[in-house]
Amino acid sequence: MNPVLELRAVDHAYPDGSPGLRDCSLALGRGRRHALLGANGAGKTTVLQHLNGLLRPGGGALRLDGRPFDYGRAGLAALRRRVGLVFQNPDRQLFSAQVEEDVSFGPLNLGLDAATVRARVAAALDAVGLREQAGRAVHHLSFGQKKRVCIAGVLAMEPDVLLLDEPMAGLDAPMQLELAALLDRLVARGVTVVLSTHDVDFAYRWADDIHVMAAGRCIASGPAPQLAARADVLGAAGQRPPQVLQLHAALVARGVLPDGAAPRSIDGLLDLLNHSLETTHER
Amino acid sequence: MAVLIETAAYASRWRSVAPAAKALFALAGMGAAWIAHGHAMLALLALVQVLAALLGARVPPRTYLAVALAPLGFLGLSCLTMLVGPDMQGAWRWNGALLPGVARTALRSLAVLAALLGLVLSTPLPDLLALLRRLRVPELLLDLMVLCYRMLFVLRQAWDEGVSAQAARLGYGGWRQAWRSTGLLAGQMAVQVWQRASALQMAADARGYQGTLRFLAAIHPQAARQTALAALAGALLLALALGDRL
Numbered sequence: 001m002n003p004v005l006e007l008r009a010v011d012h013a014y015p016d017g018s019p020g021l022r023d024c025s026l027a028l029g030r031g032r033r034h035a036l037l038g039a040n041g042a043g044k045t046t047v048l049q050h051l052n053g054l055l056r057p058g059g060g061a062l063r064l065d066g067r068p069f070d071y072g073r074a075g076l077a078a079l080r081r082r083v084g085l086v087f088q089n090p091d092r093q094l095f096s097a098q099v100e101e102d103v104s105f106g107p108l109n110l111g112l113d114a115a116t117v118r119a120r121v122a123a124a125l126d127a128v129g130l131r132e133q134a135g136r137a138v139h140h141l142s143f144g145q146k147k148r149v150c151i152a153g154v155l156a157m158e159p160d161v162l163l164l165d166e167p168m169a170g171l172d173a174p175m176q177l178e179l180a181a182l183l184d185r186l187v188a189r190g191v192t193v194v195l196s197t198h199d200v201d202f203a204y205r206w207a208d209d210i211h212v213m214a215a216g217r218c219i220a221s222g223p224a225p226q227l228a229a230r231a232d233v234l235g236a237a238g239q240r241p242p243q244v245l246q247l248h249a250a251l252v253a254r255g256v257l258p259d260g261a262a263p264r265s266i267d268g269l270l271d272l273l274n275h276s277l278e279t280t281h282e283r
Numbered sequence: 284m285a286v287l288i289e290t291a292a293y294a295s296r297w298r299s300v301a302p303a304a305k306a307l308f309a310l311a312g313m314g315a316a317w318i319a320h321g322h323a324m325l326a327l328l329a330l331v332q333v334l335a336a337l338l339g340a341r342v343p344p345r346t347y348l349a350v351a352l353a354p355l356g357f358l359g360l361s362c363l364t365m366l367v368g369p370d371m372q373g374a375w376r377w378n379g380a381l382l383p384g385v386a387r388t389a390l391r392s393l394a395v396l397a398a399l400l401g402l403v404l405s406t407p408l409p410d411l412l413a414l415l416r417r418l419r420v421p422e423l424l425l426d427l428m429v430l431c432y433r434m435l436f437v438l439r440q441a442w443d444e445g446v447s448a449q450a451a452r453l454g455y456g457g458w459r460q461a462w463r464s465t466g467l468l469a470g471q472m473a474v475q476v477w478q479r480a481s482a483l484q485m486a487a488d489a490r491g492y493q494g495t496l497r498f499l500a501a502i503h504p505q506a507a508r509q510t511a512l513a514a515l516a517g518a519l520l521l522a523l524a525l526g527d528r529l
Contacts, residue, residue: 052489077491085489091440092482095433096498097409104499109491117499135501137293137407139436153490 002066003027004161004192005051005083007218011059012046020046022216023060028161028194028209033187035203035224036196038213039238044196045088047213048163051194052085081110084154088165090146099125099141099149100134106157117156124156127182144175151182162186164195168202180206204228204242205265212237225261244269285435288350288403295405296341301506302406302414304513308335311517312398315524316391322383324527325390328520332397340405350404354396362389408432413500426496434479441475442468 006027012020021043028034036044049055053076062069087093096102103124107117125131128148168176183193197203203210204224211221214237231241248262257276263269312332319325336342365385370376416425445468454464
């Protein structure tokens with residue numbers, strides 16, 4: 001299947017001349033969960049900004065639906081209609097004073113009529129659980145609420161591809177779970193979700209595909225179970241293997257668990273362990 | 284001061300009343316203050332509007348006084364310069380003859396100030412901006428107001444965080460350190476303003492910015508009834524003022 005978005009051998013240098021991306025290639029399969037995994041400064045944010053057309057490659061190309069992307073005014077408008085980007089720091093994204101106003105900014109730019117925009121704003125605020133806060137001032141919200149307003153602002157544009165820069169940073173555990181559930185609902189509706197993270201455990205637990213970034217390069221891409229098992233690739237990106245894989249391997253080595261596919265989360269491992277112990281006990 | 288006004292406006296009982304209704308009442312109050320002539324009537328107009336803000340919109344008296352203090356100071360100073368001044372020979376003297384005129388000006392200013400405070404202390408700025416948008420105020424001016432208003436709070440937070448971070452490392456241990464810390468932070472804020480401005484531009488581009496900041500206006504279901512009531516109350520103020528004039 002054609003990837004919805006693709007970077008091919010993209011180079012990018014920052015205005016001060018330092019390299020941002022070097023020969024970076026990655027393809028995003030449609031309707032899947034993608035995690036860009038890498039340490040700070042690996043180039044994750046730069047990749048996301050290229051995917052939304054905010055940055056233009058110095059070399060290489062961005063492809064949309066398998067075709068080279070046209071950076072003209074119409075092309076950029078069409079790209080941003082389909083690809084939404086949620087920034088890491090909400091205070092750098094929110095510029096309207098009121099929640100509802102800010103969420104309406106994107107859909108109004110799409111040229112929709114007021115009634116449609118109002119319906120989309122309500123649906124987006126519902127999706128992030130902030131319907132009650134619609135009339136509040138942005139600066140009266142907590143960090144987590146501001147982050148959710150940012151997500152609603154992009155959801156209201158109903159993008160095919162949702163890019164999120166470090167969405168879990170600064171959120172408490174229940175809010176992280178809520179956000180992951182929201183992203184799952186979007187994927188179930190066919191939206192392609194791409195997020196950047198430096199948390200290998202989260203990437204392994206959540207993603208269908210992981211793209212490993214190091215020093216401006218995408219050094220490996222692939223399905224999460226296969227990629228997370230490659231300690232050499234993760235090591236090259238300054239990452240350790242997921243803890244659940246290490247724990248599973250140790251339990252298998254000691255004969256506590258039978259050999260087999262490792263679960264994706266600690267909760268899954270606990271279930272497996274309980275099930276295995278119950279089976280042993282029954283015998 | 285901005286935060287004080289903002290907090291009062293959001294907490295006001297008239298927060299959800301249609302901004303057009305509140306603006307109409309305030310406008311009528313200002314008009315009445317211009318029309319009225321007698322001292323007693325001007326004082327009555329000011330009092331009615333102060334009471335409307337305190338009892339109607341439930342603005343806390345302490346907040347009202349704190350916000351009014353600065354303009355009252357200016358007013359007091361202006362009145363004093365009208366009453367006390369040098370004569371033709373350059374000698375300073377008290378111009379008692381001007382007292383009735385000065386009192387009228389002061390009372391009229393008080394009534395206009397009360398009308399304005401009643402509006403801003405019960406209407407958050409986003410609602411006022413939405414009203415101005417409906418009144419076809421130029422987009423560029425409104426965009427600037429939106430961005431300035433938002434940046435006011437963003438930069439205030441950045442400044443507060445900077446001061447806390449400096450204080451935690453003894454940056455305000457003495458006057459010399461305090462001056463140095465403040466200077467460093469002011470320099471840093473200039474960089475922050477620049478960075479945040481380009482980040483906001485990028486964020487707007489990412490959401491399809493086409494050159495105009497467009498936002499959805501809030502709906503006030505009771506707007507017609509509230510505007511009618513405000514018009515009635517405003518008409519009463521104007522009638523009182525006209526009666527005084529004639």
